[in-house]
Amino acid sequence: MSEVSADVLERVVRDEERHLEELLEYLRIPSVSTDPAYAEDVRACSRWLAEKMRAAGLEVELIERGGGNPMVYGEWTGAEGAPTVLFYGHYDVQPPDPLEQWRSPPFEPTIEGDHLVARGATDDKGQSYTHLKAVEAMLAERGRLPVNVKFLVEGEEEIGGESIDAYVREDAGRRLACDGVVVSDTSMYAPGQPALLYGLKGLCYMEITVDGPDRDLHSGSFGGAVMNPGNAVCAIVASLRDPATGRIRIPGFYDAVRPIEDWERKEFASLGHDEAEYAAAIGVGELVGEDGYTTLERVWARPTCDVNGLWSGYQGAGAKTVLPATAGAKVSMRLVPDQDPKEIARLFAEHVRKVAPKGVRVAVKDLHGGEAVLIDATGPWFEAASDVFEAEWGKRPVLIREGGSIPIVSTFAEVLEVPVLLAGLGLDDDRLHSPNEKFNISHYHGGIRTMVRLLDRLASVEGGES
Numbered sequence: 001m002s003e004v005s006a007d008v009l010e011r012v013v014r015d016e017e018r019h020l021e022e023l024l025e026y027l028r029i030p031s032v033s034t035d036p037a038y039a040e041d042v043r044a045c046s047r048w049l050a051e052k053m054r055a056a057g058l059e060v061e062l063i064e065r066g067g068g069n070p071m072v073y074g075e076w077t078g079a080e081g082a083p084t085v086l087f088y089g090h091y092d093v094q095p096p097d098p099l100e101q102w103r104s105p106p107f108e109p110t111i112e113g114d115h116l117v118a119r120g121a122t123d124d125k126g127q128s129y130t131h132l133k134a135v136e137a138m139l140a141e142r143g144r145l146p147v148n149v150k151f152l153v154e155g156e157e158e159i160g161g162e163s164i165d166a167y168v169r170e171d172a173g174r175r176l177a178c179d180g181v182v183v184s185d186t187s188m189y190a191p192g193q194p195a196l197l198y199g200l201k202g203l204c205y206m207e208i209t210v211d212g213p214d215r216d217l218h219s220g221s222f223g224g225a226v227m228n229p230g231n232a233v234c235a236i237v238a239s240l241r242d243p244a245t246g247r248i249r250i251p252g253f254y255d256a257v258r259p260i261e262d263w264e265r266k267e268f269a270s271l272g273h274d275e276a277e278y279a280a281a282i283g284v285g286e287l288v289g290e291d292g293y294t295t296l297e298r299v300w301a302r303p304t305c306d307v308n309g310l311w312s313g314y315q316g317a318g319a320k321t322v323l324p325a326t327a328g329a330k331v332s333m334r335l336v337p338d339q340d341p342k343e344i345a346r347l348f349a350e351h352v353r354k355v356a357p358k359g360v361r362v363a364v365k366d367l368h369g370g371e372a373v374l375i376d377a378t379g380p381w382f383e384a385a386s387d388v389f390e391a392e393w394g395k396r397p398v399l400i401r402e403g404g405s406i407p408i409v410s411t412f413a414e415v416l417e418v419p420v421l422l423a424g425l426g427l428d429d430d431r432l433h434s435p436n437e438k439f440n441i442s443h444y445h446g447g448i449r450t451m452v453r454l455l456d457r458l459a460s461v462e463g464g465e466s
């Protein structure tokens with residue numbers, strides 16, 4: 001145990017049973033944000049969390065915008081001149097379906113060895129509750145904190161996070177003024193190997209619809225005379241990617257792409273990623289992708305273009321000889337810095353119109369998009385986080401990127417202009433969004449201790465403008 005934090009760390013260990021009990025209580029509230037049937041539970045969950053924040057010693061307020069789910073805001077700002085940490089998390093969860101695949105009911109948290117199984121266990125109740133328990137323990141032990149803290153915990157993360165995005169932009173760093181943001185809503189690289197995530201991809205999601213004849217036609221009477229929308233959509237989709245090199249063929253697509261830096265290639269290579277194991281785990285015989293890049297580079301740091309849905313014609317059993325009247329495809333592109341989702345949507349639409357076969361009407365729609373983020377993974381906040389993870393978990397965190405997106409992270413980075421620490425406490429096998437979601441109980445308690453150490457460590461980091 002580090003000297004400075006020993007007092008609080010001891011208290012945290014003494015309180016482990018209560019900390020776990022409280023998390024079980026939190027997980028019993030079915031705060032499913034996407035389903036209106038749970039609307040009351042979502043609100044109850046926000047009140048429950050607000051109550052816990054108050055009990056910990058924070059000034060608390062429920063922030064509501066329009067018809068959105070409340071955000072739970074809490075702060076303790078008694079450390080004059082010291083840095084300010086903003087802790088972000090979300091108390092809403094994914095729907096538990098399919099229910100029959102759960103070994104125990106999703107909202108009756110069950111302990112299986114070191115695993116705590118429940119919806120929301122890792123995403124994100126268990127992970128983000130470590131922040132509050134660390135602050136609570138420190139206030140209880142010392143009556144004060146070494147830094148100022150603010151909490152912003154939202155209830156719409158799983159449905160797009162509109163309220164918080166609008167709130168953060170409107171606030172423009174007034175109430176939310178801070179020197180750094182801490183988010184625990186991601187995974188470590190592997191068991192025993194912590195990670196700090198510094199790059200997330202953006203997204204551009206498009207829909208193509210192809211209309212041909214005004215009804216399905218007999219394929220004998222009309223075949224050969226008209227352009228078949230099914231054939232047309234296949235031609236369009238096939239034009240998007242070079243099968244030999246894996247390169248995306250939309251003109252201009254790569255123009256703004258920020259290249260992977262040498263230190264990143266080295267860092268990724270040092271992780272000893274096992275490609276055969278990775279392929280086996282997803283049931284494929286071999287991995288394919290863009291020439292000249294490793295799997296981690298492709299997934300984390302190179303843009304992609306993939307069909308997410310494809311439809312046309314007869315889908316039932318047996319054979320029906322028909323020329324379909326319509327066809328369509330949903331195509332998403334995962335973007336990297338500095339690709340602009342609006343510009344990529346424009347290039348995509350232009351390309352589709354250019355390659356669209358004659359004889360059909362093709363429409364392209366931009367469904368939604370978001371920018372990639374790349375956080376500068378140097379500086380005192382990353383140093384501090386690396387030190388405390390190493391102190392608690394015995395290994396210095398590796399720096400990783402991810403193929404997914406967490407939209408609020410780019411908003412924080414852009415609006416607050418401070419470092420964002422994506423300090424994940426989960427594991428890749430936590431089954432988030434799936435049946436039997438779990439969080440390792442040892443990661444929960446270890447996470448609380450990590451956050452205690454972080455609060456103490458950040459006190460010696462130079463304060464920013466606030």
Ligand SMILES: [Zn+2]
Nearest residue numbers: 123124157185
């Ligand atoms: Zn989450």
